[in-house]
Each structure stands twice: as C-alpha cells, then as structure tokens.
Amino acid sequence: MSRPALRIAMIMLATIGLGVASYLTYVHYSGSPPVCTAGGSCLKVQTSIYSKLAGVPVALMGLIGYVAILASLLAPENENTRFATLIFTLAGFGFSAYLTYRELFSIHAICEWCASSAGIMTILMLLAIWRFLRGAPESHDSPLAGSAQAPRAAQLGAN
Amino acid sequence: MSPVDNEEDLTRKQRREQAREQRKAMEEASAAEASQRKRLIQLGGVAAVVIVIIAVILVATGSGGSKKAPAPASPEAKSAQTAVTSLLQGIPQSGTTLGNPNAPVTIQYFGDLECPICKEFTLGALPPLIQKYVRSGKVKIEYHSMETATREKEIFQTQQVAAMAAGKQKLGWNYIELFYHEQGEENTGYVTESYLQGLAAQVPGLNLSDWSSARNNPEYANVVISDAQAANRAGFTGTPSFLIGKTGGATQKLEYTSLNEPASFEAAIEKQLKG
Numbered sequence: 001m002s003r004p005a006l007r008i009a010m011i012m013l014a015t016i017g018l019g020v021a022s023y024l025t026y027v028h029y030s031g032s033p034p035v036c037t038a039g040g041s042c043l044k045v046q047t048s049i050y051s052k053l054a055g056v057p058v059a060l061m062g063l064i065g066y067v068a069i070l071a072s073l074l075a076p077e078n079e080n081t082r083f084a085t086l087i088f089t090l091a092g093f094g095f096s097a098y099l100t101y102r103e104l105f106s107i108h109a110i111c112e113w114c115a116s117s118a119g120i121m122t123i124l125m126l127l128a129i130w131r132f133l134r135g136a137p138e139s140h141d142s143p144l145a146g147s148a149q150a151p152r153a154a155q156l157g158a159n
Numbered sequence: 160m161s162p163v164d165n166e167e168d169l170t171r172k173q174r175r176e177q178a179r180e181q182r183k184a185m186e187e188a189s190a191a192e193a194s195q196r197k198r199l200i201q202l203g204g205v206a207a208v209v210i211v212i213i214a215v216i217l218v219a220t221g222s223g224g225s226k227k228a229p230a231p232a233s234p235e236a237k238s239a240q241t242a243v244t245s246l247l248q249g250i251p252q253s254g255t256t257l258g259n260p261n262a263p264v265t266i267q268y269f270g271d272l273e274c275p276i277c278k279e280f281t282l283g284a285l286p287p288l289i290q291k292y293v294r295s296g297k298v299k300i301e302y303h304s305m306e307t308a309t310r311e312k313e314i315f316q317t318q319q320v321a322a323m324a325a326g327k328q329k330l331g332w333n334y335i336e337l338f339y340h341e342q343g344e345e346n347t348g349y350v351t352e353s354y355l356q357g358l359a360a361q362v363p364g365l366n367l368s369d370w371s372s373a374r375n376n377p378e379y380a381n382v383v384i385s386d387a388q389a390a391n392r393a394g395f396t397g398t399p400s401f402l403i404g405k406t407g408g409a410t411q412k413l414e415y416t417s418l419n420e421p422a423s424f425e426a427a428i429e430k431q432l433k434g
Contacts, residue, residue: 030417050220053216053220083201086201086202086205087205090205090206090209091209091212093209094209094210094212094213095213097213098213098216098217101217102220106345106346107345107346108310129202132198132201132202133195133198133199133202135194135195135198
C-alpha cells in the first residue's frame with residue numbers, strides 16, 4: 001500500500017471511529033437508549049459504573065482520542081506526527097482492550113457500538129505501527145544517497 | 160598524458176568510486192538499521208507505558224469496593240432520607256404501588272433494585288412525574304421486579320422481597336427509593352443482610368420487627384415469580400421497562416427516549432388521560 005493510500009485509509013477509519021464515539025457521547029449525555037440490535041446490552045454497558053472513569057464518560061474520552069488521531073493524521077506528515085499517531089492509537093487500543101474486558105467479565109454484556117470502536121481502533125493501531133516502522137520515504141534514499149548520486153552523474157556525463 | 164596512463168587513471172578512479180559507493184551503501188544500511196532500531200525502541204517504550212497505565216486503571220477500578228448502606232445518622236443517609244420523604248410525603252401507598260388507588264392511569268415500572276439504569280430513572284425522570292401526576296392523583300405507579308443487574312437469583316429475590324415487606328406497612332416506595340438513592344456499585348456484592356437491614360433502619364416509621372416477619376411471607380417470593388412472567392409476556396429484555404394503560408384496562412409498552420427527562424413519559428401519560 002502506498003503511503004498516501006495508507007494515510008487516507010487511516011483518516012477514513014478515524015472518521016468512522018469519531019462518528020461512533022460522537023454518537024455514544026450524545027447517547028450518554030442525552031440519556032436516550034442507544035440503537036442496538038443486541039437488546040438492552042448497549043444500554044446496560046452505557047449506563048454501567050464502567051461507563052465513566054474518574055467521573056469522565058469513556059465515550060467522551062473516545063471522542064477526544066479520535067480527534068487527536070485525526071489531527072495527527074491531517075498534520076503534515078513527518079517522523080513526529082507518525083509517532084504521535086502511534087502513541088494515540090496505542091493508547092486507544094489499550095483503553096479499548098480494558099473496556100472490552102469490562103464488558104465481557106464485569107458487565108457481562110457487549111455493546112456493538114463499543115465493539116465496533118474497539119475494532120476500528122485495533123486496525124488503526126496496526127496501521128499506525130506499520131506506518132511508523134516504514135519510516136519516511138526519504139529514509140530509503142538517505143541524505144547520504146543524494147550526495148553519492150552527484151559524482152556518479154558527473155562521471156556519467158564525463159563518459 | 161598517454162592513453163595507457165588515462166586507462167590506468169580511469170580504472171583507479173572507478174575503483175575509488177566503487178569503494179566509495181560500497182562505503183556509502185554500508186553507511187546507509189547502518190543508518191537505516193539504527194533508525195529502525197530507534198523506532199522499535201520508541202514503539203516498545205510507548206507500548207510499555209500504555210500497558211502500565213491500563214494495568215493501573217484495572218487495579219484502580221478492579222474491585223470497585225463493596226458499598227455498605229450508610230449509617231442512618233450519617234450525612235449521606237440523612238440527605239437521601241430527606242429527599243425521599245419530601246418526594247413521597249402525603250402520597251398514598253399500598254404494597255409497592257404509589258399513588259391514588261383510583262387514579263385513571265397506571266404505570267407498571269419493571270425494575271431491579273441493583274440496576275444502575277433504574278437508579279438513573281428513579282433519580283432522573285421519575286421525581287417530576289411523581290410531583291406532576293402521582294401527587295395530583297392522575298397516575299399510580301406499580302413497582303414490579305425483573306432481574307437484570309443482580310447476578311444471584313437468591314439475592315435478587317431477597318432484596319425485592321425486602322421492599323415488598325416494607326410495602327406491608329405502606330412504606331414500600333420509601334424502601335425502593337432509598338435503595339436506589341444509596342445503590343452500591345454493580346457486581347460488588349454489596350447487598351448483604353446487614354445492607355438490607357441498614358436501609359430498613361433508615362425508613363422513617365418502619366417497624367423493623369414487623370418488617371423482618373413480613374420478609375418470611377412466601378407470598379412475596381411468588382410475586383417475584385409472577386412479575387418475571389409478566390415481564391416475559393411483555394417481551395421486556397432490560398430494566399427499567401414500563402407498561403402504561405388506563406387503570407383496570409389493557410396496557411401497552413411505554414417507549415421512552417430519555418431516562419433523565421420526563422417528556423416522553425409525560426406524552427404517554429397525557430395520551431392515556433385524553434384517550
């Protein structure tokens with residue numbers, strides 16, 4: 001996958017995740033039951049004691065997380081922004097893993113919105129790791145390579 | 160310079176060039192390797208920090224801590240008692256029914272006393288409904304049991320029966336309201352015998368001896384079963400769930416849009432009152 005295509009794919013995923021987190025945040029603050037095919041599971045998860053951490057709704061935390069990821073993806077690409085995306089997605093993945101654990105073993109209910117967000121975050125994290133480890137396009141042609149090519153061209157010209 | 164010298168010179172130049180290119184290639188490879196190593200270290204560092212943070216969150220939220228009912232004289236209990244007394248004072252009660260027995264509209268509230276969503280409703284949309292419709296005698300609310308949040312069947316029955324036993328002294332709703340006001344954290348096993356008795360001690364005017372005797376009445380256990388059957392017939396999958404209808408007439412599901420705002424409940428009540 002080309003670097004621009006990878007970045008666009010990640011931006012699209014982060015946008016979908018942002019939509020899911022926005023909806024869950026809206027549901028949390030409005031008190032209305034979430035649209036859910038799994039009966040009352042979503043409502044159970046959304047209103048459980050684990051729906052807040054230190055008084056802050058986890059849906060809002062997710063929303064902030066996706067905004068941060070999206071901002072790091074939309075910023076001009078360099079080593080720092082790739083590293084920032086990696087940090088945000090790794091943190092998001094860790095948090096999603098914690099919430100999924102709580103759903104399975106503490107609340108005993110799965111919220112499909114939360115599960116979809118966890119899935120998106122997992123893919124985003126894998127792509128961010130790949131993107132970060134690939135490095136910059138210029139890393140294949142390091143600054144040294146540029147200076148090496150010059151005398152070679154001069155030589156070819158001389159020949 | 161002779162052509163032979165030129166050739167020798169070119170060969171020397173080519174060798175030098177080749178050696179330089181090899182050196183550059185090695186330097187590039189070495190730089191790339193160092194860069195990759197640095198990225199892997201950064202990745203490992205971030206992953207380790209995230210793991211530590213999640214572990215801390217898990218430990219901090221893990222046990223939840225079991226919550227006992229506050230002592231009747233504690234500020235927390237006093238505050239809950241004041242809120243509940245002021246909400247229910249002067250409203251007739253019978254068993255777990257709140258309101259005028261001849262109210263034209265009846266709402267059946269299916270709940271689990273350990274259910275945090277029910278607490279949200281009880282402390283959110285319910286008080287304005289009680290003030291507006293129950294106090295004025297237009298609506299009565301019947302509390303029915305439906306097990307959702309409580310994990311252990313026995314504990315569920317015990318806590319629901321405790322509320323019904325208070326209902327024998329026309330204080331069932333005081334017990335229900337206090338339970339929700341002081342509700343502990345889900346799945347922490349906070350509902351124990353001392354918790355239930357602690358709550359009972361906070362209900363003003365409740366004769367504890369009579370309440371304890373009433374809890375042994377097998378009829379209440381049957382009510383829990385019949386409530387579960389009614390919830391099943393209505394197709395309820397979670398709590399709180401509601402049925403509404405004219406008193407003594409057919410009922411229908413009450414669909415709500417918010418547990419904090421009474422608007423959707425008010426609309427359903429008005430429809431019944433006008434219909």
